Amino acid sequence: MSQSPVLSVSGLTVGYRTGGKLRPVLHDVTFDVGAGQVLALVGESGSGKTTTGHAVLGLLPDNGEVIAGSITYQGHDLTTLGPKGWRDLRGRSVSLIPQDPTVSLDPVRRVGHQVEDVLRLHTDLDADGRRERVLDLFELVGFTDAERRYRQYPHELSGGMRQRVLVAAAVATDPDLIVADEPTSGLDATVQKQVLDLINSLRARSSTSIVLVTHDLGVAADRSDVIGVMQDGRLVEAGATAEILANPRHPYTQRLLASVPSRRTTRARKPAVPEVRDTVIEVSDLRKEFDDIPAVDGISFQVRQGETFSIVGESGSGKSTTARILTGLTSATSGRVSVLGTDVTGLSRREFRPLRRNVQFVYQNPYSSFDPRFSVFDVVEEPLRSFQEGRRERRGNAERVAAALEAAALPADFARRHPRELSGGQRQRVAIARALVLEPKVVLLDEPISALDVSVAAQILELLQKLQDDLGLTYVFISHDLAVVAAISDRVAVMRNGRIVEQGTADEIFSAPRDEYTIALLDAVAGRDLTTIGGPS
Template structure:
């Protein structure tokens, strides 16, 4: 016997009116979500996933409208509801777990008040009872010391705790249907696993129907019953998850699978052993403290010339601090740093001359390309800035180098006149790479360079990084919490836990037989690759 259908979307089309005209975003999309079942909606950025999520909650922006089709929730057609009628449904019939917890929570309100607000607004409980229920809900979603945490403000909680708060808010009104829009994209692999396991548990216990929106096919494979594959607003393929992902029929689905690191672990052939010789980058017994707290505690690692050495660990493990020390952006308290034979000692900041010299040897590529680029500068000015600071070449020479740098990362020269806000996330990441390479350094420190990108754009950037590394003989220290990606691309790996190095060695050895329990926990949290049809 089939379970009741909680959400039925039939022939849905949505368009946005922009300054450049009318833009269709979703075209003739249909899907059903049954009680106790999870439907994953997958596709790259711009495919229409989040627009569907907004449409089924009556949350389209003012310039968006449904132009065709029907949305039915629990047997009631809701497409033409007024704003007030939609407000009555949201929180009680439909719960929503958004992508960005910090951007979704009021920074000036206590966490418990924000959970209780759902109950108060929908008159499900009085103020005092709502606050008691809020504490119970925080406990339900696995927050320790819920009464104490209810009195905290969002900035006092970790990313995983904040995501649990959003889930508590989503289920507070006891909805039958849950919309989860990329609920774990910004989280470490272990936290991601705990959040998705929590959603699975809530689905089983409460009989929830879930729309799981994601660009990560490995997560869809492990946490959904059926899949709808979107591309440019159209459904390219739909069906049971095991059928679609093990034996995909659409070329677009096959490409998404090929782009997903967890589903294509052998995409790149990497060396099993590090080459011999003097390492190009080496840290020995590195210690960095903030106050009395050691953030890095006796860390030693070597990056061999021409290799990709991964540095992995959860948030707070010290990865980014290590990167900043290596890049000369912060001092260290003990140990030694050697960059291409040049030794740096503790407590000494780089003077201007040494900063310029280091910039020619090592460049750091930060996690957020938009934050790394001055919005007032054109792309050409941003790429030329290292040349200008180091007084290299004339203005005409620098323009030529900018063109070469753009070509090296696969971008047209015409992009030089545009501003960072006028290009896509994948293009911005390429611009940041072009800027890092314009001084021809032999070493790049890459701090989560693809974490903000969807799987298709990530694959394009990673392909570029591999190509550049091979063509230019570059050495990478690649910092990431994505162990699926590290398994694909890295030669060597070092694992940090709370500022201590717990394991290091060839990726093939460490991933096959980890010696540290912490490494094993990280690997256990990585979605496995399903069997493939011949």
């Protein structure tokens, strides 16, 4: 006789009430999760996967409600629970690992006390017992100095450490069911692997069932037993992970899998950059110190015209500081940096300014770099005005803005919209259009697709490649996502602790890495079978 599922969701329909009307956003979702099983809910933003997870935990916002269907945990329908029932259940038997520890942790309380809150609500332990339990949990999640971590505040911990604190809180009462909502989004590959390994070991130890909400197909491929693919609030395909990945039947699933960055598809279409190309960036023994601590520690490299040179590494490796020096946003402590034949090492921001029209920057989060009062036209036109080209007839600027929007694959009527009306992918296209409007020669891209869904990210990568082919652009690409770097790069430099530990062609770095750190980074990549990193291209 088969064992009853720990969680059974049947015909679940959820709506949000806006303007007095109830608008369904989740439609007839059905799935089961067995004891110790990991179900990955995958899909793009707006697909309904997070709403599903929140409905399971009774955490829908005030304007959200279950319209139809049932959510059964251990034989009890959770849709009938009142506030007291949820308080007794949530945190004790079912728990959440949220996505963003910077939001989920109280910045003015020690992290040990915050984990104790769960024990205070759901156990009979006294103060000493709670403290001992938290210290045990901190050791369980991999902290080597549990006493010290107990006393620290969130800002004193790295992103991976903060995520470990959330995991400790989620497992404090040995729950039967955990909903993990993008638990490793934004984490470096090695830290992501550590957190996922931790969750998996806890699952194996306690036979805890897990609903893993993720847009990362690599994570789903590596860490789940069953995959449910969601689109527009519906579960369009579900089944054993190996079967879904090997034989996707729904067109949407097929499109998602086709969008995963792959050296076999994306980079194979791009001819190698000839060695005879002119050098447009030359960095020699570059150092940058903050309070006598080196953030960039004696690095050297060259970037040739028309190529994509990627700098990869984990948070704190020095890659973004390097990019800021290349664009004149940060000064170097020592060394030499030449950009387009100009020694920029000692230049102030004001002195760098004439060069900036040929060296543009695309940020990780374009929305934060847009003036919220501006229309898309204003955003894209701003560099023209900044370089006093706004004195030309307005029509001349309008033509250049229209050309930049067209190059970025945006319809002309988008010029009248505001960034808040656009999706993440559309905003990134606007950022690219703004960078292109001055017709630069070099574009630096700092994690330009890290916050985007896999299919949108694929579209942006294809756009960047087309623009490079059409306009002869040179890219310096900053990323911690090795799958993306493998797909788009000609040459790669790997940074660690401010130093370049290895550099070479993309094929050399990903097919035959020499440095132990590079090998560790590649081993940590989720979904290696999907991306073929480290395999033949």
